[in-house]
Amino acid sequence: MRRSYWIAYNGFNLGRRSRRFVVEAEDRRREIASLTAYLLVLDGCRRISTSALSLASEDNVTIALVFKDRIAWFTGMLQRKHVELILTQYSTSRAKEIASCIREAFNHNLYAFFSRLNLPFEAEGGLGEVRVNALKLLSRYLRVDLSLIESVIQYLSYFIEAECLDAVVRAGLTPHIGFINKRSLTRDFLLVFEPSTVWRCLVEIGSDILSSIDLGSYEGRRLLLKYLRSIVERSVEDTDGRRMPLFKHIKATAKGLASYLMNPAGDFIPFKEAVY
Incomplete structure (x- = not known):
């Protein structure tokens, strides 16, 4: 494989x-x-x-x-055979519905993330406000400076964004047309998966390592990526009972969106992590 x-x-x-x-x-x-x-x-x-x-x-x-x-x-993958799909992605009348599904998945996965930490969290306000409030709560929980939290998240998110990019392209979609981030479908996907991957990575790394990490050092970066890699390859169950590694959930979400765009009778259900 x-x-x-x-x-x-x-x-x-x-x-x-x-x-x-x-x-x-x-x-x-x-x-x-x-x-x-x-x-x-x-x-x-x-x-x-x-x-x-x-x-x-x-x-x-x-x-x-x-x-x-x-x-x-x-990428060397040609998308000429997917022209109809890309045109549908560009002109779909269901853009608001798709954006709503992505926003709902983001809020749900934030809730699932904080539930595992036994922390109450309400996703109130716009996306930007919700994310900022969640970051502040994470910073307080880890007792790590917010600016460091943001820097580490930004770095690690590039690798999850790359996984999303590959999944989007292989599904026949263009990464340049989003529904929340209008010029980036990969950023939309990153919203869905960031809490279950990057944010969880910070918790597993722990405050001691985070506080001493040097992002300017490639040795420090490789240590962060080692933790993130183990999380992406770990099997996680979604709310539909499907259990598989997170990188496969990324691919499944991309394929699900492509199928939804071409089949008006279907549903688009982005990844939502199961809450126990």
């Missing part, structure tokens, strides 16, 4: 040898068979060879580059 690879090193190069990607960082070298990967998320990449891009295109591997304030991406 294919998987994603998250790579964080300072100033590494991505090349190609036969059907393998070659990661070269200082005195380290790693090879990744292209047919074992669906996504490479690269933080600190200095150079990507044209042969590596060609291999990604040939074997349908998405490449996402992490920058300080955004991610950039490359």
Whole structure:
């Protein structure tokens, strides 16, 4: 089964040898068979060879580059066969309904997250206000400065956003048309999955490690990603009783949206984590 690879090193190069990607960082070298990967998320990449891009295109591997304030991406997957779906995504009369479903899933997953911590939380106000209030509550719970919480969340969210991006593209959707974030469907998906992935990661890391982490250090970043990776690969049950790893829930939500856009009689039910 294919998987994603998250790579964080300072100033590494991505090349190609036969059907393998070659990661070269200082005195380290790693090879990744292209047919074992669906996504490479690269933080600190200095150079990507044209042969590596060609291999990604040939074997349908998405490449996402992490920058300080955004991610950039490359995919060789052609979407010409999905033109009707993309046009429907652009012109759907159900945009408000989809936005409402995403907002409801975000609020629900925040509630599920805080319920596990035995913390009462009411999602009142607009999305921005709800998220800010939730961050403040998380900061108080962890006893970690809010600015540090926000910085760590921003960094880790790029990797979940990359997973969302790949899922969206493979479902035949365009990431450039959202319903809450009008120019970014991946940001819409990130809203749904952030509490169950990134926020949970902070709780599992704990205040001691968080307070001492150096985000400017790639060693510190790799430690954060190790925790996040274990969470994304962990099986989680949704409110419909489906139990599977979170990265599969991301793919299922993307496929569900694509199906909903093409089938007016269907329903769009984004991921909602089960509450016990």
